[in-house]
Amino acid sequence: MLLREAGIQATPQASLPIGDFARADLLVGDRLLIECDSEAHHAEPANRRADLRRDESLMALGFIVLRPDYRQVFDDPAGIVATVAAIVARGDHLSARPGV
Template structure:
């Protein structure tokens, strides 16, 4: 919710920091909210990677479109939200993944369920890809 408000310029980080939160979890959520994540699943992913010691750049533009995350120079991360099930969205994503592959990127795509409820799989997959050097230029 905070990320949505930040990206729509309905509030700003200074205002969030000034709120006297009574709940530690509310304070923690406000502290990690930023304008680079388009959704809560993206923020959760970034926190997951931070805990694993993996640096992720967000909203890096490649081929005229932003990547949800870029690890190193070549490991593209795309995150699909909870409501991301329409056929047109899926076809667009398949085409974008193919264009990225042809440009030398390795694309890993995770959905809401995986990031929130199977974070071990997400982390292990990314660490394995990095161990294989998929984040480095060819």
């Protein structure tokens, strides 16, 4: 909702090329992934490590991964939107690969 209000289109639960059921919370363009993390999910260190491994795999494929936590989204929504808007303004949310 916040991104839409800022004029930024995002696709929720976009499929990812790293597994049959892998999905991103939000996809902006074709390469900016936004994963919003809850405090409960990352209370377990193993969950955090799994997300870091996933991020590495996605970055190796050319994705940009932003991983704000739940508190950040609620305490500083304007900051999150500003970060995404800056990435979009540079065109970094779009792949430079031909045919994509």
